[in-house]
Amino acid sequence: MLAVNPAGAEQVPDSSPRMALGLIVKLKEAKPASVVRLKASSVPSDGFFKQRQRIADAARRKRVSYLVQRPTAFGAQVIHTGSAVSWAEANAQAQRLRADPDVEWVVVNEIVKRQALGTSSPPTDPGYLHGDGSSSIPSLNGGAAAPSSGPGQAWLQGLQGAANAGAANFPAAWDFIDSWSATHTLSPVVVAVLDTGRLYHPDMDGRWLPGYDFVTEPLVAGDSNGIDPDPSDMGDWVSSADKSTRPDIFDADCDLQARSSWHGLAIAGMLAANTNNGLYGAGMLEQLTGPNNGRALLMPVRVAGKCGAEVSSIIEGMLWASGVPYQGAPALPAHPARIINLSFGGDGACDSTSNAGPIYLQTIATLRSSGVLVVASAGNGAEIRASMPANCPGVLAVTSLNQQGYKAAYANMLSDGVAVASGDVVSQQLTDDGVYTLSNTGLTSPDPSPTSGYTMIQEAGTSFAAPQAVGVAAMMLAVNPSLSVQQLIDLIKSTSRHVFPSGSYGTCNASVSQANCACTTATCGSGILDAPQAVAWAASTAGNMVAAVANSGGGGGGGSINWPELLGLASLTALAALKLRRPARH
Structure with missing residues (x-):
């Protein structure tokens, strides 16, 4: 977790040690290949039993002990003792194994953390609460279990002057989709959420697709088994009893956590909460559908339990969600995802020389070739660079x-990516409305009570920035499913609002860790995520005449642009002229 100091003070990252659950080991083949050239579906030519013996021989030669061995992607094997160890210890083992003549490469199976921040007094009052009186914005007034008072979903509202300048302006994107879909058909989209798993909430009824659980350690998973088809979130709280009875699992990097985060539900609620149903809050993707034009479009992929997520779980979850076969993979989904939301991250540069860099690079390249976009949160350490895999080439970092x-x-x-309002925290206190989204009142296990269990909560962290870019990308694919991964990234970045606010804080310095500061394109990416601009330009690349948003700052109604009129005036000449200039910036 991050120690958050008063505004303007230096941010102190968590000093607890990095931890790992063993190693990911690839033995040599007759024709050795680097991980950056392997296929995810690669299988060792000598079979499982021979691999088992060769791993044991190499481990014995290099004094590396393990109790658990299982196959994974890229023809590799995951080995560990059943207990977490410090990253330094695991890395020392990895270095010894890399020196063995029968070993091709080794990756430390690091346990990475979710990018959310704790706040001191989470409210339970739900509702969109549009605030500006515009009837064009969905207004959710709450129900018996969802009173209408509360901070409102400012992150999901329109630009309202300087007070909401960091928002993505989703209402204007909804307006555009309403107008566009009157004469066009929206394409179905599948979004995978790699997180703590699926948790029931009445505002998510009908929105979940089947998923999978890739958390391997039963105590971490909390479900008494390992990898299985049930992606349910069993809670990620960590008690003092956990740490005292099993310090090998609940290690020094695993903080005491009195309540479960229900992190996956919070992300899912941002994306796909049912809207205009009189309950709880709104979601970004109410207008979109999934396979067979059904309401279900979110694929829950559980990669994290107590203490975080293993790199191997994330890699396997990414491949599975994308429909990419790999060694030891369960049955692949009938409808693979086009977009992956990943709100977890670890340390290190994403290159061929770092520990996990090569396997992330190859996985992301494999997904890109399948047309799958990975969106990742930049991390919460107030560092001068993004966490991994947000810092990997081909990932959209937020x-x-x-x-x-x-x-x-x-x-x-x-320096590469985009930024968006997702809550600010100083001294463990929210200083703005944060991200108001779905949650559960259960402290450890979910509370299933229909009158007391389901709620909303204010959240903050880069965890809640990534899904906003995911939502924009999903809308773009709904209007133009032929967009490639690179086109999605380029359009989102190029249509962002390049002019950041200035005046209240000093300018961010790309070389110095800082708290609040005025962004530049060298410190906060290409600009502020602009939902209507990105969706409109995605439609334009499909051959539909649209114009740049004339006034993205037009309040809750989403600006002054008249989408039906613009769409009605389409012409090839106008379209050609439109593509020669960049969208207007405001």
Whole structure:
């Protein structure tokens, strides 16, 4: 977790040690290949039993002990003792194994953390609460179990001057989709959420597709088994009893956590909460459908339990969700995802020389070739660079702004990606409305009570920046399913609002760790995520005449642009002229 200091003070990252659950080991083949050239579906030519013996021989030669061995992607094997160890210890083992003549490569199976921040007094009052009186914005007034008072979903509302300058302006994107879909058919989209798993909430009825659980350690999973077809979130709380009775599992890097985060539900609620049903809050993707034009479009892929997520679980979850076969894979999904939301991250550069870099690079390249976009949160350490895999080439990285459009105090900086308002925290207190989204009142296990268990909560962290870019990408694919991964990334970045607010804080310095500061394109990515601009330009590349958003800052109604009129005036000449200039910036 991040220690959050008063505004303007230096941010102190968590000093607890990095931890790992064993190693990912690839033995040599007759024709050795680097991980960056392997296929995810590669299988060792000598079979499982021979691999088992060769791994044992290499481990014995290099004094590496393990109790558990299982096959994984890229023809590799995961080995561990059943207990977490420090990253330094695992890395020392990896270095010894890399020196063995029968070993091709080794990756430390690091346990990475979710990119959310704890706050001191989470409210339970739900509702969109549009605030500006515009009838064109969905207004959810709450029901018997969902009173209408509360901070409202400012992150999901329109631009309302300087007070909400960091928002993506989703209402204007909804307006555009309403107008566009009157004469066009929206394509189905599948979004995979790699997180703590699926948790029931009445505002998510009908929105879940089948998923899978890739958490391997039963105690971490909390479900008494390992990898299985049930992606349910069993809770990620960590008690003092956990740490005292099994310090080998609940290690020094695993903080005491009195309540479960229900992190996966929070992300899912942002994306796909049912809208205009009179309950709880709104979601970004109400207008979109999934396979067979059904309401279900979210694929829950459980990669994290107590203490975080193993790199191997994330890699397997990414491949499975994308429909990519690999060694030891369960039955692949009938409808693979086009977009992956990943709100977890670890340390290190994403290159061929780092520990996990090569396997992330190859996985991301494999997904890109399948047309799957990975969107990842930049991290919460107030560092000068994004966490991994947000810092990997081919990933769309997203960092956090406060509601006014300045860098959030905790947020990592980035030079490649985009930024969006997703809550600000100072001294463990929210300083703005944060991200108001779905949750559960259960402290450890889910509370299933229909009158007390289901609620909303204010969240903050780069965890909640990534799904906003995911939502925009999903809308873009709904209007233009032929977009490639690179086109999605390029359009999202090029249509972002390049002019960041300035004046309240000093300018961010790309070389110095800082709290709140005024962003530049060298410190917060290409600009502020702009939902209507990105969706409109995605439609334009499909051959439909659309114009740049004339006034993205037009309040809750989403600006002054008249989408039906613009669409009615389509012409090839106008379209050609449109593509020669960049969208207007405001």
